[in-house]
Amino acid sequence: xxxxxxGLVIARAPGYFIVRTDDGNIxxxxxxxxxxxxxxxxxxxxxxxxxxxxxxxxxxxxQVLPSGAEHSPTDxxxxxxxxxxxxxxxxxxxxxxxxxxxxxxRRTKLSRTAAESTEEQILLANLDLAIxxxxxxxxxxxxxxxxxxxxxxxxxxxxxxxxxxxLDLGMSEEVAEMLTLYEQIGYxxxxxxxxxxxxxxxxxxxxxxxxxxxxxxSGVGKSSLLNVLExxxxxxxxxxxMATHKGRHTTTGVRLFPLTGGGxxxxxxxxxxxxxxxxPRAGLPRAFPEFRALLGACEYADCTHTPEEEGCVIYQSVAxxxxxxxxxxxxxxxxxxxxxxxx
Ligand SMILES: Nc1nc2c(ncn2[C@@H]2O[C@H](COP(=O)(O)OP(=O)(O)OP(=O)(O)O)[C@@H](O)[C@H]2O)c(=O)[nH]1
Ligand SMILES: [Mg+2]
Ligand SMILES: [Zn+2]
Numbered sequence: 021x022x023x024x025x026x027g028l029v030i031a032r033a034p035g036y037f038i039v040r041t042d043d044g045n046i047x048x049x050x051x052x053x054x055x056x057x058x059x060x061x062x063x064x065x066x067x068x069x070x071x072x073x074x075x076x077x078x079x080x081x082x083q084v085l086p087s088g089a090e091h092s093p094t095d096x097x098x099x100x101x102x103x104x105x106x107x108x109x110x111x112x113x114x115x116x117x118x119x120x121x122x123x124x125x126r127r128t129k130l131s132r133t134a135a136e137s138t139e140e141q142i143l144l145a146n147l148d149l150a151i152x153x154x155x156x157x158x159x160x161x162x163x164x165x166x167x168x169x170x171x172x173x174x175x176x177x178x179x180x181x182x183x184x185x186x187l188d189l190g191m192s193e194e195v196a197e198m199l200t201l202y203e204q205i206g207y208x209x210x211x212x213x214x215x216x217x218x219x220x221x222x223x224x225x226x227x228x229x230x231x232x233x234x235x236x237x238s239g240v241g242k243s244s245l246l247n248v249l250e251x252x253x254x255x256x257x258x259x260x261x262m263a264t265h266k267g268r269h270t271t272t273g274v275r276l277f278p279l280t281g282g283g284x285x286x287x288x289x290x291x292x293x294x295x296x297x298x299x300p301r302a303g304l305p306r307a308f309p310e311f312r313a314l315l316g317a318c319e320y321a322d323c324t325h326t327p328e329e330e331g332c333v334i335y336q337s338v339a340x341x342x343x344x345x346x347x348x349x350x351x352x353x354x355x356x357x358x359x360x361x362x363x
Contacts, residue, residue, distance in 0.1 A: 021117050023116070024109060024110070024111055024113040024121070025042065025043065025109070025110055025112055026041070026042050026043035026107060026108070026109055026110075026112070026124070027040055027042055027047070027107070027108060028040050028106070028107055028108075028109055028276065028284075029102060029103065029104050029105060029106045029107075029145075029276075030046075030104065030275065030277075031095075031105060031106065031273075031274070031275040032050075032273060032274075033274065035050070036048050036050060037049045037050075037051070037102055037108075037120060038050060039108060039110060039118060039120070040278075041110070041112075041118070044263065045115075045116070045137060046116070047110070047111055047112070047116055047117060047118040048116060048117055048118070049108075049117065049118040049119060050117075050118075050119055050120070050274040051102060051119070051120050052111075052120060052121050055102065055120060055121075055122075055305045058242070064185055073119055091163065097312045101140070101142060102120060102123055103129065103142035103143075103144065103145040104142075104144055104145065104146040104219070104259050104274045104275070104276060104286065105129075105142075105145035105146045105231065105274075105276060105286070106123050106124070106126065106145045106146065106272040107123070107124040107146070108120045108121075108122065108123055108124065109122045109123075109124065109263075110120045110223075112162060114253050117237055118151065126145045126146055127146050128145070128146060128147055128148070128176060128177060128178050129142050129145045129147075129176065130142070130143045130147055130150060130172060130173065130176050130178055130233065131143060131172075131176070131297040132172065132294050132295055132296070133295035133296065133297045135293060135295075136225070138318025139295050140298070141297070143233065143235065143273075143274060143288065144231075144233045144274050144276075144286050144288075146231055147178060147231045147232065147233050147286070148178070148230040148231050148232065149178070149179050149180075149181060149182050149209075149226065149227075149230050149231075149232040149233070150153045150169070150173045150177070150178050150179070150180045150181070150232070150233050150235060151170045151180075151183050151223075151226075151232055151233060151234050152170070152173075152180055152181070152182050152183065152233070152235060152236055152242065152327070153168060153182070153183045153185055153236035153240045153242050153245065154166060154182070154183070154184055154185070154236055154240055155185050155186040155189070155239070155240040155241060156184060156185070156186045156187055156189050156190060156191040156192075156195060157186065157189050157192070157195075157271070158186065158189060159189070159237055159238075159239050159240065160192075160195075161184075161195055161198070162237065163198055163346055163350075164255065164346075164349075164350055164353065165237065165291075166182065166202075166295060167339075167346075167347065167350035167354070168234075168296065168350070168354065169187070169294060170207065170292045170307070171295070171296065171299060171304070171307040171354060172296065172297070172299070173348075174306075174307040174309070175298070175299050175303065175307055177220050181205060181207070181209075181226060182199070182202055182206045182207050182208070182209045182210070183209075183210045183212055183219075183223065183234075183245070184199060184209060184210070184211050185212045185213065185214070185240055185241040185244075185245065186211065186212075186213060186214075186215075186240070186241060187211050187212065187213040187216065187218055188213040188215040188216045188218075191242070198346070198356070201344050201346075201347075205309050205311075205347075206309050208223050210223055210226070212241075212245065214241060214244050214245065214248055214353055216268060219247060220245075220249065223245070223249060224249055224277070224281070226235045226286055227249065227281075227283050228279075228280075228282060228283055229282045229283045230283045230284075231276070231283060231284040231285075232283070232284070232285050232286065233274070233284065233285075233286040234246060234287050234288065235288050235291060236288065236290070236294065237289065237290050237291060238289070238290025238291075238292070239290065240290070242288065242290070243287050245257070246277065246285060246292055249285065250277055250279055250281075250285060251279065252320060253277040253285075253287075273288060273289055274286050274287070274288040274289075275287055275288075280282075295352060295357070296357065296358065299354075299358060300358075301355065301358040301360065304351065304354060304355055304357065304358065305325060305334070305351070308345055308347060310342075310344075310347065311325075311334055311351075314334055314337060315334075317331045317333045318331060318333050318334065319332070324355065325351070326352065326355070334348075335348075
């Protein structure tokens, strides 16, 4: 009998998944052959831009691959990816290695379309809260990118908090106005400064007993926030590096850190582009909370709310000032990126 364990994928390194097993050990894991094949099928480039996945709207839980020999060789390999944040079943290999046999059902996942492909890239699985970090300046906030994040989190059913960092650098009137706008729409905004030690307790309170993700553009202070919120985190980076034997720069993308007060916090590399994943065109208006009360009131039931539409209450609300032009511009931009409904 081999030793079967369960654990949490806390990071990835080239060719490996770093898993913290429930016995408290860090293991460097590969994928069992069956999962490997499923993955290779998935990363094969597709010819059609619409062929993102054979079942684009399939519920997450059904993508889980059961381990064991109950599948015949003629079975179609299920679409499975292993992501940071996944709970996995694995067999131990010596004291520090392992092979991932299967993925346990996911509660949630935050995905985007991977750069230069049409494949799904899961930023983090099983997250409870997305912390969208921007800076007052250096770099100046890009609200179009924020709107993309908000659409993705709305679609994924994941609560989002906007964290505006570097308050010590001062804030332009425009940025202050936009923050008020997002608060009016209903998104919590936490104002932080590491230099001033501002807003950190508020942030800490949000993280308790949850799995949260710090994400946003490069240079806004995500890693700095992680380091002040959880000073031991950098030591734990060392722990992961020891497991990979390759030093601290080998892990890529998202990394999960345990919080002393309970819960997990993920830091991620800065994101420049965020292409929507699996957002249905017809569902896009609902991803803008300030549109919701107006939906159904347009003259035509299939109104796409573009300026060309006749009798569109969304467009009229932009003209009257009830909907902010910047949010409407984001809606139009995202709509233009989504393929037409083709059944
Ligand atoms: N003035 C000021 N600088 C800050 C603050 N927080 C972070 N910084 C600085 O901003 C720079 C970038 O911080 P990082 O924490 O590396 O940013 P990041 O978001 O992790 O960036 P990537 O890892 O590239 O995505 C560093 O020089 C930090 O010292 C802050 O509150 N105020
Ligand atoms: Mg960083
Ligand atoms: Zn309309």
